[in-house]
Amino acid sequence: MSEALIEPxxxxxxxxxxxxxxxxxxxxxxxxxFGDGLGLDSIDALQLVVAMEKEYGVVVPDAATGTKVFQSVRSMAAHIAEQRK
Amino acid sequence: MNCFMFPGQPLSRSDRLPEDAGWCQVVELCRRHAGFDPESWRGEEGECGGNVALQLYGVAMSLYGARLLAQKGVKPRIVAEHSMGIYAALACCGVVAEEAALEIASRVGRAMARMGRTRRYALGCVVGLTMEPLLVVAENHGVYLANRNTDRHFLLSGERGRIEAAMAEAVASGAFSARSFPCDAPLHTPLMAELEPELREVFADYRYQEPVIPLMNHIDQELLTGAEIAEFMLRELRLPVQWEQSYRALRRAGVNHFLEVGGGDSLKKYNRWIDSQSSRS
Incomplete structure (x- = not known):
């Protein structure tokens, strides 16, 4: 399920x-x-939180969750898949 | 219609510095007129600490960026500035020479560094809270709003211990992120009044020409005249940066192409957020 979300x-x-x-x-x-990868920052993170909510109806409720979710594309996809169950 | 946006102090230096002749010229100007070498990261002994170095590096990168754009034939129709971006913006608009821009930035930075020798200050970057709860947090801890960059991106400024406590409360109040950064002086707060007599004298040492390109200020979004520059530079040290208002005013003025002139891309990101929120409402 989450593998299919990688490209989107x-x-x-x-x-x-x-x-x-x-x-x-x-x-x-x-x-x-973040950091050495795509080089995103906290401004980008909030933009992604809003985009994920708009596109998939999935929320990232706090910074602690955000730290886990935004580790990589794969972790974002896994979070979306998990929340959509 | 385009706008050159001059950002404030960067949080860090880039891993890669330019290597061309234009950069070498800016580095030489910085050495001679600001007492700091952005390549070796060395300054006058004991006077060019981390924040002064970053401030001067930021001005140097902006001056270099403006030179590059000029070489490509890109001229601004209007110029906007954020915080310490004012100094490079003044040079871009022909108000002062590049040398003077670097020298003024250096004198302001070193005055702030001296302020930081007796007390410890910090900036607090809060992302995700709206203005109302943010101001409650600021009031609870006796710190000040220093930047209103968007409706969800703010900078608080004040004494370090208070800022650190405010960051903890901001997270507890639902901020997506809240981080503090040590700084020399509580820039954009009333606490800066202490430096006003000294900096008034500094700013009086220069002659300010009329801007040859319209220059929008970040306090009330009016266009600055040559006669207003020195007073504006004093006022902006104790008043918050209103970037969202500046961006919206620039949009209303017909700007549809924004170029961030300097290191980093935080202003572009704020603009992106403001646009995305506008399209949602």
Whole structure:
């Protein structure tokens, strides 16, 4: 279930964060989203929280949950899959 | 219609510095007029600590960015600034020379560093709370709103222990994230009044030309005249940055293309958030 969400989540990241010149294929599903990976920050994280809620009706209630959810594309996909059950 | 946006102090330096002649020229200006080398990260002994270095690095990166855009033939129709972005913005608008912009930034930064030798201050970055609960947190801990960047991105400023306590309460109140950063002085708060006599003299040492490009200020979104510059630089040290209001005013003025001139992309990200919220309402 969550595997099928990998590509849509990558596209959600690109669209929500308006990342130019980056395709889904350029994003490693397991790379960290913050710091050395995609280099996202807390401004981006809140943008992704809102985008996930709008697209999938899934909430990230607090920073502690966010830290786990936004570890990678795969962890985002897993969170969405889990919340949609 | 485009706008050059000049950001404030970066939180860190980039891993990669430019290597071209334009950058080398800016580095030399910074060495000569600000007493700091953005390449070796060395400054005048004992006077160029972490925050002063970052402030000057930020100004240098903005001056370099403006030079690059000019070389490409990109000229701003209007200029906006955020916090310490004012100094590079002044140079971009022809109000002062690049040398003076660096020198003013250096003198302001070093004055703030001296303020930080006797007391400990911090900034608190709060993401996710709305304004109302944020102001309650600020009031509860005796700290101040320093930046209103969007309706969910704020910076508080004040004494370090109070900021740290405010960050804990912000998280407990539902903030998505709340982090504190040590700083030299409580920028954009009334506490900065203590530096006003000294900085009034600093700003009086320079001549300010009329901006050749309209320059919007971040306090009340009016366009600055040459005669208003020195007073604005004093006022902005003790009043919060109103970035969301600035962005909306620029949009209303017809700006549809924003270029962030300097290191980082935080202003672009704030703009992105404001746009996304506007499209939802």
């Amino acid at each position: 989540v990558k596209q959600l990241i690109i669209d929500a964060l308006r990342i130019e010149g980056l395709s889904c294929a350029d994003i490693d599903s397991d790379a960290p989203l």
